Amino acid sequence: MHLSTKRAGHALLLLFVLSGFAGLIYQSVWSHYLGLTLGHAAYAQSLVLAIFMGGMALGAWLASRFSLNWRSLILAYAVIEVGIGVAGLLFHPIFVGYMALSTSTVLPGLTSPQLAHGWQWLSAAMLIAPQCVLLGATFPILSAGYMRLAPDEAGPILGGLYFSNSLGAAAGALVTAFLLLPTLGMPGSMLVAGALNLLVGVGAWAVWRQTGDGASAAIPTGAPMQAAAVPTAGRGFVRLILLAAAITGATSFVYEIGWVRMLNQALGTTVHAFELMLAAFILGLAFGGLWVRRRCKSESDAVAMAGYAQILMGIAALVSIPMFNQSFRWVGWLMHQLVRDDTGYAWFSAGSGAIAMAVMFPAAFFAGMTLPLFTLALLRRGVGESSIGRVYAANTLGAIIGVFVMVHLLVPGIGVRLAVTLAALFDVALGLYLLRRVSPGRATRGYALASMAVVAAALVSLHFGKPDPHKQVAGVFRTGNWRVDESMRIPYLRDGKTATVSVATDADARAASIATNGKPDASLALNLSVAPQPDEVTMLMAAALPLALHPDPRRVAVIGWGSGLTTHTLLGSPVPRVVESVEIERAMYDGARLFGERVARGYDDPRSKIRIEDARTYFATSNRRYDVIVSEPSNPWVSGVASLFTEEFYGFIHRHLEEDGILVQWVQSYELNDQLLGTMISALLQVFPQTDVYVTNRGDLLMVASRDRAHAPNWAALAAEPLRSELQRVGLGSSAEFQLRRIGGPATLRNLVKLTGATPHSDYYPTVSLQAPRARFKGESADFLLYLTGNGLPVQDILGERVPPGVAAVIADTGASEAHMLALSMRSSLLAGRVDDVLRQRWPSFADAAEQLFVLSAVVVDGSRQKAWSQALTTVSENVTGILPREDVAMLFDHPAWLANAAQQPVEVRTLLAMHAAAARRDASEMLRVAMQVLEQRRDRIARDAREQALVVAMLGAVGTGKPALVATIERQYGPDIPPTQRCGRMRSWLLSWVDGAE
Known part of the structure; x- marks a missing residue:
């Protein structure tokens, strides 16, 4: 059966749709691949565009030179599509081998950034150029082949093929981003594209068999459209x-x-x-x-x-x-x-x-x-x-x-x-x-x-x-506000090579923020007399931790300039001999100058070296090694940034740290979720098993990863001026303030990974960059780790992961220490048997709970009041028991002066009080025994929150007494009747995951 010219044309148009679809898969996925070697999505996209177009230009020119001598262009098109498909199937293993060669052999042997760039751009071009040349030949060859079938239809054929190929390309771009990459990753997407090209090649061969000399077709292939004689x-x-x-x-x-x-x-x-x-x-x-x-x-x-x-x-x-x-x-x-x-x-x-x-x-x-x-x-x-x-x-x-x-x-x-x-x-x-x-x-x-x-x-x-700069700095895609207030001043707005960078100040020019494409990267007060911004704690802490935790941090690298405050803080210590800050966008470095004296050492100190470069390229060149690397990239949802949170990148960092080196990794908990955070932490733990986690403010985390082993902190290293004064200003003036912010160690992070079921984040499966924009839009938070220190129960104490600072600790009253300050005030109220003035003024709702507890406890708590009493006790205890250490809370519930007629109180009241006393003492066996009794009490006599708190105390007691199997048993027995709340429900999941698989 032979195809008519019309049917053959329709078949070719359909095949060219699929070809365009596959072509945009290549272009989209190549941007991700080449971003791993070029270091920034904008550079990768521009290189892919250039090589894609350059290869296509060469392919088209070659087709124009040689296709006139080819008898069957449709057959030639089929062969080209098969060649593209085979190259697509082989691309991933070739790229993996190339990356290993480039990072471990070639780049370390190059002594200058210019040579490194030459190698990267040339080698990256050679990776995709062959396919691009073949792709470039497809349109002219198929167009000419199609026109040989219908010589009088040149215009419709050209427009139709251009339309069909572009239509397929548009669909390919969308399907790649929203379906292929999320489900198959980069290797799987390349396989799909390669398979499509093979399918197109086979389909074109079938059309040729029906229309060309391969089958004595009724429709001749046609003669070449030669140039006119004149x-x-x-x-x-x-x-x-x-x-x-x-x-x-x-x-x-x-x-x-x-x-x-x-x-x-x-x-x-x-x-x-x-x-x-x-x-x-x-x-x-x-x-x-x-x-x-x-x-x-x-x-x-x-x-x-x-x-x-x-x-x-x-x-x-x-x-x-x-x-x-x-x-x-x-x-x-x-x-x-x-x-x-x-x-x-x-x-x-x-x-x-x-x-x-x-x-x-x-x-x-x-x-x-x-x-x-x-x-x-x-x-x-x-x-x-x-x-x-x-x-x-x-x-x-x-x-x-x-x-x-x-x-x-x-x-x-x-x-x-x-x-x-x-x-x-x-x-x-x-x-x-x-x-x-x-x-x-x-x-x-x-x-x-x-x-x-x-x-x-x-x-x-x-x-x-x-x-309108007031629109450009608004970050409407995050805030929903399409324009910032007119009173905000914008002294700097510049289009850099990779992003548009802005600096904005408030009306009084007391604080400023620097942003890329409307997304703030850092905010700080413009002089030390102004109250600090929350971001300042993160940047100062990212610098202070390695200074205290590394025995001799002489050579330091900082990835990402931001405001420059981290580099400035590092240089406040006399120990570092050189601090190399690697920033890919010069406009960021230039804009941050407007922060003036707050970041002056980063610009003026001779130990400060700025490198406008991609971190991978710069580190690999001459095989540089450091005592400390501080990584502060932008948010992981920003295109290209998530590649700095992968197992491959951490392996690369590991090779560029000295034997006792430390990596400090910033990551935000906002605009993210626990699954995605677990994915990035899992990647980090694969390379750095010895990692601790700190919280800096309400939304930022710092991971401190040791290459070899963790060292005991030397807090005296932070005593030199001006570093000491700058740290003290933001609430980091004592070792206790760092202790306050420490959430846990490697076991804590491993349990988060286990609980979320996260797999290590990989360069080739860009889960975070694909899923984090959705988390940002939904306003999600990766706050599980934050609940470990703020849930009100001694979870991390019992698990041996954290000891909170006590009453005697020197801790400044800042946003990060609010829970600690509340606990001090609540403790004072419990000891005195009356609500103190600080509690009443600063935390009125918690003061009301304490007042209710004291009022109800002034007489025998009969059955009608036991439920309200248990709720008040639960609210009070969860704001003190797990926030302060055992020695500061053990006495609060043993024979409390605020409870009248203790011996005459009902057994339900005495039992619940005994459970809180056991939790305050961290007496695991007593916690287990008494909490089980509380769980057996009449439900109409105890508040639901109190029952769930008892459930968690019982589970903690089982862990503390070495009975991990009992944790799941307790949850199965009592859990179904106690709906989980946000606070205690998370701790139930945490403990179940902690003991899962334990003997």
């Missing part, structure tokens, strides 16, 4: 068209990069946002091709059509800037309308895609018209089918130029908005030239109207597209 196009015309194709390729990718950079500030710098923007851009190209397919036959002058398309593309690009200005308001509306759950995130993603379409689609639509039209113009003037490859090559070569000029010249030189405006003017100028000089028949009314439209668009763009 082409109506001279060399000048051909060169002009090729130059025009190159210009439109360059401007298109200036737009794409510019739009992505702008929309990152409204939609957030995430993998999902990038792929949505990429899909919007490609979809515009697709429908531009579809328009050409449907309209080209009725338009005789392809050059004029292309001229108008260029002008309209420029106009649309100019208008995209005011549209971008409105995007902040649209995102704010979305954030306020949507419920923060999985369905809401799906709608937010859809809305983000719609916003990206509004900004990008119009100009991309006209950009999608130009390539088929330029090709059609040459074909109609008798240049022959080689023109397909030549135009495609010129267009993709222009795209390469556009990528590099945009990233390395225009963005740092004139900024993103002006770069987009300049590209728009180039397009307009090209379109007007084509209409006036090449197609003069149209240079009349249409030319005049086009010129007027350009002027109008320019005026609209200048007026409504004026930069």
Whole structure:
């Protein structure tokens, strides 16, 4: 059975959809792969774009040179697709071998960053270039092969293939981000793409068998479309068209990069946002091709059509800037309308895609018209089918130029908005030239109207597209506020190579924050007389811990400059000989200068060395090793950042630490969940089994990982000035204040990993970067670890993971010490038998609970009042018993003066009080015995919270007495009738996980 020409064409269009789908899987996943060697998602994306386009240009040019001699282009296309598929199947193992060679052999032998960059960019290009060359050959070869079947359908064929391939590409971008990478990871996604190319190759072979000489087909393959004997196009015309194709390729990718950079500030710098923007851009190209397919036959002058398309593309690009200005308001509306759950995130993603379409689609639509039209113009003037490859090559070569000029010249030189405006003017100028000089028949009314439209668009763009820094720094994708208050001052706003960096201060210029793409990275007071910001505790503590925990921290590296306060703090000690801070974005380093004296040592101390570089590249060059590495990257949901929280990266860090080296790793608990945090901790523990965890404020954690073994802290190392005064200011002036913030050690972290069922985070399975944006949108928190010290019961004490500081400890009254201060006040009230003034003023709700306990305890607590009494006792005890050490709380519930007629109290009251006394003494056997008695009491005589507290005390007692199997038994017996609360419910899960598998 032979295929008709129409059916064969439909089959080829369908195959080209699949080919485009696979092609965007490659482009998307290659960005992740190359980000591991280049160090930043923006660099990886620009390199992939450049190599992708460069390889395609070369492939298209080769096709234009040699395809005329090939008898069956459809068969050749099938072979090429099979070659692409085989390369896709082999890519992952080849890349793994390349990374091992690069990081362990090549980079350590290079002595300069320039050589390292040369190796990285050249080797990365060679990894993907072969496939890109083959991909570039597919469009011209399939187009020519298809046109040999239907020589009179050149325009519809070109537009149809461009549409089908681009449509598949847009779908590929979305499916990769939202389905393939989350379920299969990078290796699995590459296998899917490779398999699709093999399927396309087999399908094309089947079409060839039915239409070509392979089966004596009724439909001949067709002869090559040779150039006319006397082409109506001279060399000048051909060169002009090729130059025009190159210009439109360059401007298109200036737009794409510019739009992505702008929309990152409204939609957030995430993998999902990038792929949505990429899909919007490609979809515009697709429908531009579809328009050409449907309209080209009725338009005789392809050059004029292309001229108008260029002008309209420029106009649309100019208008995209005011549209971008409105995007902040649209995102704010979305954030306020949507419920923060999985369905809401799906709608937010859809809305983000719609916003990206509004900004990008119009100009991309006209950009999608130009390539088929330029090709059609040459074909109609008798240049022959080689023109397909030549135009495609010129267009993709222009795209390469556009990528590099945009990233390395225009963005740092004139900024993103002006770069987009300049590209728009180039397009307009090209379109007007084509209409006036090449197609003069149209240079009349249409030319005049086009010129007027350009002027109008320019005026609209200048007026409504004026930069508004108060929108750009708002971080609307996080806060829902599309604009910050007018009183906020923004003294610094710069488009860097990788991100837009801003510094904003409050109205009184007392505090400032530095942000990338609207996401604050650090906030601090601008002078020491002002109360510290919460971020300051994190940055000072990240510097102070290694100074105290490492015996001789002479050589220190800091990953991520941020505000510069961590580096400044490290240099407050005389011990470090050199502190090398590695920051990939110079605009961040320059902007942080505005923090002035607060970070001055980072800029002025001769021991401070700043390296504008990717950390992996810099460390690997000359095989640098350090005593301490402090890693403070941005939030893991930011595209590219999660690769700094993987098992492979920690293995890399391990090799660059000295034998007794320490890694300090920051990670936030907000905009995350325990599963994702467990994934990152699991990766850390695979490489650094000896790791402790500290909390710095209400939302930030520090992991202190030792390469060999943990050393006893030397707190005297923090006594030197000015370090001591700076630490004291933020509540870190004594060893007890560090003790207060320590949550636990390796066993605590291993149990979190076990409880969450997390697997180690891997470079090749980017779970965090794919799932963290959803957690951010939902407002989730990874707060399980925080409950370990704030649940009110001696959980970590019994488990041997933590001893809290006591009454005698010197601890400043800060936000981090609030629970400790509350416990001191509650203890004082219990000892006195009356509510003290501090408790009444600062914590009135807890004062009411203590007052109720004292009132109810003044007489015999009969059955009608026992439930209220047990609730009051539970509230009081959970704010003191587990917060202070045993020696400071043991006496609180043994024969308390506030309980009248103790001997006459009902057995239920005496038993519950005895349970609290046992917990205060950390008497595990008594805790188990008495808590079991409480659990057997009448339920109508005891508050539900008190019963759950008794359940946890019993489980703790079982652990403390060496009876781990009893923990699960207690939960099975009593747990079903006690619904878990947030506070105690988590501790039940924690203890069940702790003893799981224990004998």
